[in-house]
Amino acid sequence: xxxxxxxxxxxxxTTPADREIRIERTFDAPRDRVWRAFTDPKLxxxxxxxxxxxxxxxxxxxxxxxxxxxxHGPEGKHGxxxxxxxxxxxxxxxxxxxxxxMPGYVIIETMELEDLGDGRTRIVNVSLFHTTEERDxxxxxxxxxxxxxxxxxxxxxxxxxx
Amino acid sequence: xxxxxxxxxxxxxTTPADREIRIERTFDAPRDRVWRAFTDPKLxxxxxxxxxxxxxxxxxxxxxxxxxxxxHGPEGKHGxxxxxxxxxxxxxxxxxxxxxxMPGYVIIETMELEDLGDGRTRIVNVSLFHTTEERDxxxxxxxxxxxxxxxxxxxxxxxxxx
Numbered sequence: 001x002x003x004x005x006x007x008x009x010x011x012x013x014t015t016p017a018d019r020e021i022r023i024e025r026t027f028d029a030p031r032d033r034v035w036r037a038f039t040d041p042k043l044x045x046x047x048x049x050x051x052x053x054x055x056x057x058x059x060x061x062x063x064x065x066x067x068x069x070x071x072h073g074p075e076g077k078h079g080x081x082x083x084x085x086x087x088x089x090x091x092x093x094x095x096x097x098x099x100x101x102m103p104g105y106v107i108i109e110t111m112e113l114e115d116l117g118d119g120r121t122r123i124v125n126v127s128l129f130h131t132t133e134e135r136d137x138x139x140x141x142x143x144x145x146x147x148x149x150x151x152x153x154x155x156x157x158x159x160x161x162x
Numbered sequence: 163x164x165x166x167x168x169x170x171x172x173x174x175x176t177t178p179a180d181r182e183i184r185i186e187r188t189f190d191a192p193r194d195r196v197w198r199a200f201t202d203p204k205l206x207x208x209x210x211x212x213x214x215x216x217x218x219x220x221x222x223x224x225x226x227x228x229x230x231x232x233x234h235g236p237e238g239k240h241g242x243x244x245x246x247x248x249x250x251x252x253x254x255x256x257x258x259x260x261x262x263x264m265p266g267y268v269i270i271e272t273m274e275l276e277d278l279g280d281g282r283t284r285i286v287n288v289s290l291f292h293t294t295e296e297r298d299x300x301x302x303x304x305x306x307x308x309x310x311x312x313x314x315x316x317x318x319x320x321x322x323x324x
Contacts, residue, residue: 064265085266096266103226104247104258106268108292130270130290 011151013144018132021139023125025151029158031115034123035090037157038111047153049073050146061087067095082106091115097127105134173313175306180294183301185287187313191320193277196285197252199319200273209319211235212311223249229257244268253277259289267296 011025027034037043041059048054049071058068061084068081079100086094090113097107107127114122129135173187189196199205203221210216211233220230223246230243241262248256252275259269269289276284291297 064262083260083266094266096268098245100226104245104256104270106258106270108266108268128292130292 009155011144011147013139013147015135015139016126019129019135021127021129021135023127023147024122026116026120026122027151027155027158028120029161030119031113031121032090033158033161034113034121036161037154038093038113039087039089043157043161047150047157050149051153060084063087082109106130107134107138171317172310173306175301175309177297177301178288181291181297183289183291183297185285185289185309187285188278189283189285189313189317189320190281191283191323192281193275193283194252195320195323196275196283198323199316200255200275201249201251205319205323209312209315212308213315222246225249244271268292269296269300 009026011023014022014024016022037047039061041056044059045054045056048069050073052074053072055070055072056068057070058066058081060066063084063086065084066081067084068079071078071080081098081100082096084093084095085108086092092113093109093111095109095111097109098105107129110126110128112124114124116122127135127138129138171188173185176184176186178184199209201223203218206221207216207218210231212235214236215234217232217234218230219232220228220243222228225246225248227246228243229246230241233240233242243260243262244258246255246257247270248254254275255271255273257271257273259271260267269291272288272290274286276286278284289297289300291300
């Protein structure tokens with residue numbers, strides 16, 4: 001992959017409203033395959049943690065179910081958790097998201113997968129925060145770099161799936 | 163207690179901002195006693211559920227800790243849960259609040275107890291919602307009646323504590 005192609009495949013991060021972050025990214029894989037990588041915990045564990053070891057402590061994939069992941073990075077452990085609000089295969093998940101470092105600061109994530117019809121899939125992920133300050137804190141946290149690392153790990157995983 | 167006094171002791175419910183509900187109510191008990199009734203699970207179970215049986219499945223009273231209550235009412239069971247963001251004895255708790263019937267719709271509750279200096283305590287509880295629609299849904303849910311039932315049960319409990 002050339003440097004130019006790699007650069008073109010970074011996620012696009014925008015702020016469409018004062019409490020929102022919108023992320024868009026295209027993957028070179030059909031939608032069903034991307035859906036599996038997001039909803040099969042064995043696959044999710046291989047890319048979600050930016051390439052770090054990820055322990056999936058809970059993954060109850062149904063409305064009202066809870067999820068909890070612990071990422072084991074070089075700088076220590078980070079826990080993340082939330083609850084599923086809506087699951088509509090193969091295209092939409094709405095869930096809450098919380099990082100243990102800021103317990104009780106809850107983000108609503110709406111993830112949609114769009115079938116581009118040419119074997120590629122576009123993901124659009126909108127995060128809604130309770131306040132603009134929390135949104136800005138997330139933007140300043142290095143979230144974009146971590147996101148791109150995870151999506152690159154997902155690229156590698158998708159290339160191995162059938 | 164006369165009917166007039168009883169009426170004067172209903173909670174005051176207002177909407178100071180488009181995603182907020184503010185609740186204010188005075189209790190005829192010193193602040194330390196009210197704090198105990200909010201933070202000792204054995205006491206909490208006696209008033210929180212509007213006089214219904216309340217099972218406290220989880221109550222980890224620390225930053226990042228989780229809580230989960232199940233109310234057993236005449237019309238069935240209702241689960242509620244959340245996580246503690248801040249606990250500052252004897253005056254302030256910030257926590258998330260979610261009802262199982264609408265999983266993933268998360269309210270931030272900031273509860274403050276003010277010592278009125280005459281043996282009474284004022285509670286001010288501000289709830290922040292992700293959207294105005296969610297706030298309005300809560301207002302229309304009969305929440306105010308349930309709240310007053312719980313606070314009346316708390317009045318009765320406080321009168322028995324030393």
